[in-house]
Amino acid sequence: MPRQLGDPPFADEEKLYRRLNADWIDSHGRVRDAAIDLLGTSVDRGLFGGPQECLARAGADIVAVGAIAFGDIPSRFDAPPAASYESVVVYEPEHGNDAHSEIQFWRAGDSGPTKPKSNPMKAQIREQLAARLVVHRREDSGI
Amino acid sequence: MPHKDSGQLAVPVTVLLLGLASSVTSSSSDVRRGPEWRQSVIASSGRIRLADSQSPMSLVTVVFPSKAQTRRPDAPPAWLAEAEKALAELSQLPDRWGGSEKPSHMAIQVAQALVRSMERQGHRVLGSAPIADGGIALYYVEDRERHARFDIDNDGGILVATRAGSEIPTRYAELPEVEAVAELSRFIQYDDDASSAG
Numbered sequence: 089m090p091r092q093l094g095d096p097p098f099a100d101e102e103k104l105y106r107r108l109n110a111d112w113i114d115s116h117g118r119v120r121d122a123a124i125d126l127l128g129t130s131v132d133r134g135l136f137g138g139p140q141e142c143l144a145r146a147g148a149d150i151v152a153v154g155a156i157a158f159g160d161i162p163s164r165f166d167a168p169p170a171a172s173y174e175s176v177v178v179y180e181p182e183h184g185n186d187a188h189s190e191i192q193f194w195r196a197g198d199s200g201p202t203k204p205k206s207n208p209m210k211a212q213i214r215e216q217l218a219a220r221l222v223v224h225r226r227e228d229s230g231i
Numbered sequence: 232m233p234h235k236d237s238g239q240l241a242v243p244v245t246v247l248l249l250g251l252a253s254s255v256t257s258s259s260s261d262v263r264r265g266p267e268w269r270q271s272v273i274a275s276s277g278r279i280r281l282a283d284s285q286s287p288m289s290l291v292t293v294v295f296p297s298k299a300q301t302r303r304p305d306a307p308p309a310w311l312a313e314a315e316k317a318l319a320e321l322s323q324l325p326d327r328w329g330g331s332e333k334p335s336h337m338a339i340q341v342a343q344a345l346v347r348s349m350e351r352q353g354h355r356v357l358g359s360a361p362i363a364d365g366g367i368a369l370y371y372v373e374d375r376e377r378h379a380r381f382d383i384d385n386d387g388g389i390l391v392a393t394r395a396g397s398e399i400p401t402r403y404a405e406l407p408e409v410e411a412v413a414e415l416s417r418f419i420q421y422d423d424d425a426s427s428a429g
Contacts, residue, residue: 125364127331
């Protein structure tokens with residue numbers, strides 16, 4: 089389970105929704121690794137509504153959301169010889185979106201997020217997180 | 232050229248291998264020439280397989296140029312221009328596109344060069360996507376089990392990512408362009424060969 093910051097706290101089963109444009113979904117309906125932002129992956133908290141409510145707040149170019157339960161987010165990533173990374177989920181409401189949060193990636197021992205320099209580490213974080221996202225399409229998208 | 236897209240060998244192909252001389256004109260996928268050697272012709276890919284019937288382990292594959300490799304260089308496929316255009320358009324993503332860093336001009340140029348190089352090897356890109364924190368991903372295999380792509384970062388660095396099965400960890404290699412193309416082509420070719428053999 090990842091670390092978390094902010095209040096109210098995330099429950100293990102609380103869903104987080106990542107907004108997805110069409111390029112970030114493959115032909116099998118899976119989330120592509122490219123959707124994961126190593127500078128901080130923006131998500132909406134399930135506490136403020138389900139996938140369709142999240143999509144209603146998004147622009148028309150967002151065709152789906154990828155859902156993951158807070159407790160299913162990988163807590164740690166190892167790709168030796170690179171330093172290990174951990175996930176930290178931060179609740180950061182922003183103007184116009186009280187549900188906004190970020191999944192951040194912190195190098196072990198650091199006190200804030202850092203984008204990994206190692207390409208294998210970058211790829212591993214993206215792959216592991218993307219593989220856990222379950223796609224919910226916009227009900228009126230027709231895709 | 233020994234290959235034609237109808238699935239037939241256009242002209243007789245003379246095979247000289249291991250002292251064996253044989254002429255093949257048939258479009259059959261499994262033809263016999265003599266009692267000792269079995270020739271399996273896979274016309275769609277321009278391969279001929281030879282095996283000693285007395286010693287099945289002696290399988291030899293002769294690979295002839297594929298259609299894509301023999302196409303005239305002045306006649307690129309239509310999809311190539313579309314793929315290059317789609318990549319160029321990644322420089323004009325809207326401000327709130329969902330990621331924190333747009334693909335750089337360098338990443339777009341490298342991605343276009345990779346798409347062209349892979350096309351010359353006979354491989355079509357399935358799709359491309361902006362990487363949310365900068366760069367571009369080019370997808371070449373996205374089966375349920377297997378996966379192959381390039382990740383190009385905003386500095387132009389290339390990562391080749393390949394996975395041969397759902398239970399097999401993804402293999403990553405940071406390579407310069409020529410080697411990256413060779414690596415991904417080898418992976419795709421190996422899959423094609425495995426499918427043909429199966």
